[in-house]
Amino acid sequence: MKAGHREALWGFLFILPTYLGFAIFILGPVVAVAGMSFTKFDVLTGAEFTGLTNYYRLFSDERLRNVYTNTFVFTIFAVFFNVSIGLALAVLLNRRLPRLLRNFFRSVYFFPLLIAHTYVAVIWQFLYQRDTGVINYYFSLLGIAPISWLGSAAWVLPSVIIMDVWKNTGFAMIIFLAGLQNIPKDYYEAARLDGAGAVQLFLRITFPLLSPTIFFVLVIFMIGAIQVFDTIIVLTGGGPGDASRSVVIYIYEQAFQNFDLGYASTVAMTLFVIILLFTLLQFWFSRRWVHYE
Amino acid sequence: MPEHSAATRLTRRNFLKIAGIGGTLASAVGIRRAAAQAATPNPSAKASLTIFDFGDANAQQVYKDAIARFNKRYPNVIVRDDYSPFPNGWGQYINNLKTRAASGLVPDVIAIAIEGVRATITQNLILPLDDFIAQDPTSKEYLKDVAAPLSDALKFDGKTYYLTREWNNMCIHYNTKAFEDAGVERPKDDWTWDDFIAVAQKLTKGDAGNKNFGFGLPFFNFGLQPWFNTNGTSVLTPDWRKSNLDDPKALESVKFIHSLVHEHKVSPSVEGTGGNAIFAMFAGGKIAMTGGGHWPLGTYLANNFKTMDVQYWPRKTVGSTVFGSGGWGISRHCKNPELAWELIKDLTSLQTDEAIAAVGAAIPARHSATETPAYKQWPAHANVFYDSLQDAKPVPSPSNFAEVESIFMRHIQEIMSNAVTPEQGVEQAHHELTAAMAKLNT
Numbered sequence: 001m002k003a004g005h006r007e008a009l010w011g012f013l014f015i016l017p018t019y020l021g022f023a024i025f026i027l028g029p030v031v032a033v034a035g036m037s038f039t040k041f042d043v044l045t046g047a048e049f050t051g052l053t054n055y056y057r058l059f060s061d062e063r064l065r066n067v068y069t070n071t072f073v074f075t076i077f078a079v080f081f082n083v084s085i086g087l088a089l090a091v092l093l094n095r096r097l098p099r100l101l102r103n104f105f106r107s108v109y110f111f112p113l114l115i116a117h118t119y120v121a122v123i124w125q126f127l128y129q130r131d132t133g134v135i136n137y138y139f140s141l142l143g144i145a146p147i148s149w150l151g152s153a154a155w156v157l158p159s160v161i162i163m164d165v166w167k168n169t170g171f172a173m174i175i176f177l178a179g180l181q182n183i184p185k186d187y188y189e190a191a192r193l194d195g196a197g198a199v200q201l202f203l204r205i206t207f208p209l210l211s212p213t214i215f216f217v218l219v220i221f222m223i224g225a226i227q228v229f230d231t232i233i234v235l236t237g238g239g240p241g242d243a244s245r246s247v248v249i250y251i252y253e254q255a256f257q258n259f260d261l262g263y264a265s266t267v268a269m270t271l272f273v274i275i276l277l278f279t280l281l282q283f284w285f286s287r288r289w290v291h292y293e
Numbered sequence: 294m295p296e297h298s299a300a301t302r303l304t305r306r307n308f309l310k311i312a313g314i315g316g317t318l319a320s321a322v323g324i325r326r327a328a329a330q331a332a333t334p335n336p337s338a339k340a341s342l343t344i345f346d347f348g349d350a351n352a353q354q355v356y357k358d359a360i361a362r363f364n365k366r367y368p369n370v371i372v373r374d375d376y377s378p379f380p381n382g383w384g385q386y387i388n389n390l391k392t393r394a395a396s397g398l399v400p401d402v403i404a405i406a407i408e409g410v411r412a413t414i415t416q417n418l419i420l421p422l423d424d425f426i427a428q429d430p431t432s433k434e435y436l437k438d439v440a441a442p443l444s445d446a447l448k449f450d451g452k453t454y455y456l457t458r459e460w461n462n463m464c465i466h467y468n469t470k471a472f473e474d475a476g477v478e479r480p481k482d483d484w485t486w487d488d489f490i491a492v493a494q495k496l497t498k499g500d501a502g503n504k505n506f507g508f509g510l511p512f513f514n515f516g517l518q519p520w521f522n523t524n525g526t527s528v529l530t531p532d533w534r535k536s537n538l539d540d541p542k543a544l545e546s547v548k549f550i551h552s553l554v555h556e557h558k559v560s561p562s563v564e565g566t567g568g569n570a571i572f573a574m575f576a577g578g579k580i581a582m583t584g585g586g587h588w589p590l591g592t593y594l595a596n597n598f599k600t601m602d603v604q605y606w607p608r609k610t611v612g613s614t615v616f617g618s619g620g621w622g623i624s625r626h627c628k629n630p631e632l633a634w635e636l637i638k639d640l641t642s643l644q645t646d647e648a649i650a651a652v653g654a655a656i657p658a659r660h661s662a663t664e665t666p667a668y669k670q671w672p673a674h675a676n677v678f679y680d681s682l683q684d685a686k687p688v689p690s691p692s693n694f695a696e697v698e699s700i701f702m703r704h705i706q707e708i709m710s711n712a713v714t715p716e717q718g719v720e721q722a723h724h725e726l727t728a729a730m731a732k733l734n735t
Contacts, residue, residue, distance in 0.1 A: 020587035043395035125570070131504060132579055150564035153712040241707030256388050257695045261444070268609075 030272065036265035043259055052243040054266035064267065066242045067250040073157055074164075074246065075234075081165045082221050087214070091206065092174070094180045106177070110170040117167075121234035124163045125150065150236055153243035159238050160244055172179025172217050179213030180206070211290040219282055225274055247271050316321050322393035322432065332369065341371040342633055345390055345400035347375065347619075351591050353654035355645060363639040370632055380568060382513060382702075383408035383697040384695030394418055401627040402636060406456060407446050407617040411533075411692040414449045420623045421452040425634045438534060438659040446687040455620025456641050459655035461586035462616035462685050463511070463519045463606060464677055465489075470497055470600040471505075471581035480604050482632045486523075486549060489607035493559035496581035504561075509554055509571045509580035512563040514698045515688055516571075516584055517705065518615035518718040520546045523608040528701055528726075529689040534733070536726035538719050542610075548715045549609075552710055563709050575601075588680050590671075602672045605681055618654065693733045700725045 037054055039047040059111060076157055112120065122193075128149035129136050136146040149159040163229050196204065230246040232238060238245030238253075247267065255264035314490060348356065353376060362370045379386035387409035393399070394416070405413060413419045426432040439457050447455040465480075472479065481719065492619065493507030511517070521527050526542035535733050537543060553560040566574065572589040574580050576598040584606070593601060606614040621640055623633045639645065646657035650668035656678050657663060663679045691697060704722035707713050713721065 045390065125565035129562065129565045131506070132574065133565075137503065148398065148562055148564070148710070151562045151710050153707075153710055236564075237567075237704040239703065240710035241703055241712055243707075243710070255700065256392060257384060257699055258390075258693075259391065 026213075027165050032083055033083055033089060033265045033268050033272075037269050039262045041261040041265075043261055047262070050262065054263045056268065057263060058266060063135060063245075064247075064250065064251075065243055067245045067247050070243070070245060071226060071228065071247045072287060074161060074228055075156075075222060077161045078164045078168075078225045078228075079221045080168070080216065081161065081167045082172050082218055083214070085165060086169045086217070087167065087176050087210075089173040090176030090180055094184065106174075112167045117230045118234050120163065120167055121231070124159075124235060128159055151240060156236055156240065156244045160232055164225075165226075165236060167231070168221075175217055176210065176213060179210045184207045208291045212292055215282075215286050215290045219279060222278060222282070223275060226271070226278070229292050307363055314505070322333060334629070334635060336367060337369055338367060338632060340629045340631070340632055341373065341451070342402060342627075342629065342636055342654040343400040343403040344372065344374045344404065344636075345393070346374050346376050346404045347379065347386060347406075348404075349588075349591060349654060349671070352654045355438045355648040355652060355654070356640060358648065359642065359645040360413065360636070360641045362642070362644070363636050365700045366639075367632065367635065370629075370636075380570075382698055383515075384698045387412050387695050390418075390504050391416065399626040401629070401633050401727065402640075403624055404619060405455065405622065407687055408690045408694045408698075410455060411449060411690060412449050412584040412623070412694055414438040414454050418624060418626075419454045420627070420630060421454055422456065423453050423527050424632075425537055425630075426453060429638075431638060438661050439644070440660060440682055442616070442682060442685070442687070443658060446616075446618045449621045457622050457658035458619045458641060459649055459657055460616055460618035460682075461515075461588055461644075462681055463516060463584045463614050464603045464681055465582055465588055465606060466575060466585050466589070466601055466603055467582045468575070468578065468580075468601050471578070474527065475581075479602065482605050483612060484604070484607045486607050486609045490557055490559065492691040493553075493582065494557065497559045505578070506580045507559040507582060508553060508605045509566060509574050510550065510560040510563055511571050511582040511584040512567045512705075512709075514702055515615060517550065518611070518686075518688055519584065519606045520550050520616065522613040522615055523606055523611060524549075525610045525613075527689055528685070529691065529697070529730070533689050533713055534611060535730050536723050538723035538726060544715060544719045545609075547705070547708060547719050550705070551715050554709060555711065563706075574714065583636060587656045594653055599671065599720055603674050603677045605677060611684070613684045614681050615688050616682060617688045617690075618658070633671050691730070692727060696729050697726065700729060 036047065037094065038051060040047060040050045041047040089109055091101060091133070093109075097105075126132075130136060130146050130148045130151055133149070135149070147155055149155050178184075183206065187209070188201055191201055191205055227248050228246045229252070232244050232246050233249055236244045238249050251264050251267050251271070254260050254267065295398060328632065333628045344356075348351075351373070358375060360374060363372065364370065377386055378629075379389065387405070390403065390405070390409065390413070391413035399418065403413065403419065424458070426436070431639055435456070443457045443460050444453065447453065447457060467479075475498075477492055477495050480492060484492075489508075496505075498505045524542045524546045525538050526540050526546065528543065530537045543638060554562060561574075569589065569592065571580075571583050572585060572592055575585075575589075576593050576596045577585045593599070605612065614705070621637045623630050623637070627633050641658065643659055643661060646659040646662035647665055647667070649655065649657045650662045650665055659669075660679070662668065663675075669675050689697070703712075704718045704725070707721075708715050708718035
């Protein structure tokens with residue numbers, strides 16, 4: 001065997017585990033789901049080919065419209081607040097602070113991410129309870145009428161978003177901090193000498209040089225938000241009614257509650273296509289505002 | 294408990310005689326499998342059995358002890374007791390089992406509540422136990438000790454698929470200290486919904502963020518059923534095949550549930566009070582009454598909360614409540630059904646039921662276990678739990694229970710959140726339930 005061929009073989013061998021993992025755990029299931037979406041399939045009995053029946057059903061499924069609306073609302077606001085608050089915190093903590101204070105703040109903002117969703121949700125359920133919750137108790141001292149945080153269709157999604165931002169913005173902050181520390185200090189010093197103010201420093205130096213990191217965080221958070229499941233299932237169970245139910249919860253319920261795996265697969269395919277389109281759109285749009293050094 | 298069946302005491306000659314005649318008959322009527330099932334397994338048999346189980350830490354210890362007793366009789370049988378948590382209700386437990394079965398990991402012994410009985414039978418997961426019961430002399434003593442409604446609730450098409458392991462119902466739990474402080478006497482046994490509202494209003498005190506409530510609505514499927522039963526109606530028709538929510542009485546019950554929070558304001562908003570959270574609030578003194586069975590008593594004791602007692606559910610038109618019995622069954626895929634049967638005998642023994650009674654878990658299946666001092670000593674009217682069985686109705690548990698529970702609770706949530714009126718919510722729930730049940734019946 002020639003040296004070049006041997007080298008290529010070793011190269012293939014090294015990347016094989018990744019490709020195998022992708023084929024078995026990603027590509028395989030996606031193909032299986034695509035196949036199942038054309039069937040009537042109860043897990044305990046065999047699959048029956050039903051053509052496009054499940055796809056026609058999508059158009060008459062009012063609940064699906066609701067859960068998609070919830071998912072998009074959650075995605076837009078959760079991504080916006082997670083990324084913007086995470087960025088703001090990172091910029092603030094990137095300033096010259098006493099090391100002890102800086103580490104304290106970083107830990108405080110990052111800490112919620114370390115706690116399991118279940119515990120977080122139980123605590124927030126107590127906080128949010130309309131009649132016995134802590135938040136409304138303090139509101140009552142200020143003369144504010146109790147808010148039915150988790151019990152009203154209007155407030156439940158904002159409540160979920162607040163908890164999600166509290167829990168996850170620390171993750172965005174840590175990534176932004178890493179990105180900020182890669183920006184050479186000389187740029188700022190030079191700009192200051194030229195008379196640039198704080199806003200100009202941020203808009204002309206920080207933002208452009210941090211844009212690849214911002215893009216990365218946006219993509220990661222957007223995909224996570226569209227697939228939101230655990231945050232909602234443990235906090236509200238999707239209720240009241242369908243007011244906070246996400247698409248992934250709906251897929252799970254169709255598949256493992258109603259045991260309608262065929263239709264669940266069809267809905268999953270729609271979600272797959274939407275995430276794919278959104279991500280491609282983000283990559284296309286990123287050419288206009290993401291600057292790589 | 295006898296450790297040997299009658300078959301082991303037969304002489305060889307008698308055995309051959311009976312076997313000869315019996316074998317011919319068995320072939321003729323096709324009960325060969327029954328005869329084989331009735332054989333007592335060899336005590337040195339080597340095998341492993343897996344249990345699909347539920348229960349809190351106390352119950353787990355009780356069943357661990359029962360398994361230890363089984364292992365004294367069958368020391369070479371390895372028993373693995375797998376507990377499956379289901380924080381989102383019985384539907385989740387049933388689905389966990391179905392998912393496990395679908396993946397080919399069917400357990401040998403299945404513990405399930407009534408909510409999952411039909412689902413497992415219609416999915417052909419469970420072996421009928423009638424032949425075991427008929428052939429085992431110890432069954433008579435067991436069945437005599439278990440109230441007929443508990444056993445009947447676990448039957449389907451006249452066959453017994455599960456032996457009752459324990460059961461629960463819904464009664465009113467009340468804080469005796471809160472009653473004393475408010476000068477309210479123990480309600481009468483036949484109190485009405487109006488009496489209930491009057492009592493709850495007397496116990497509701499404070500305002501805004503510092504309010505103590507007279508009642509905490511148990512907001513889960515099982516906990517809501519008594520409001521229908523005591524109004525002479527139900528969510529499903531008596532055969533559990535159609536929606537019954539077009540019954541005006543069902544709407545009346547839903548309106549009453551809604552009024553507890555929104556009109557009379559005697560119960561806190563329902564969000565975050567599902568599952569066992571309501572019992573934590575009750576033990577914490579935030580609410581003076583709630584609805585529950587015997588199962589939260591262990592939690593109360595663990596939190597040193599003892600100032601509680603129980604009373605029958607208040608009635609609108611009839612004295613009633615809901616009950617659900619749990620059972621032990623043998624999987625059709627079990628390779629050692631005779632050993633599984635022997636294990637179930639230990640899991641349903643009087644010793645096991647007395648231990649269940651002592652730890653304050655569910656109500657034991659055997660009546661004699663509820664006559665023990667450990668069971669009767671607390672709360673003062675502990676007899677109410679068992680005595681309410683005479684008027685109680687089993688929780689509607691069709692084979693698509695998980696779907697029915699999900700539809701019912703989703704619409705009730707919408708009604709309680711005032712996103713829709715009770716009339717709109719009940720109509721929508723009826724529409725959706727009708728479609729789900731029609732799918733089941735085809």
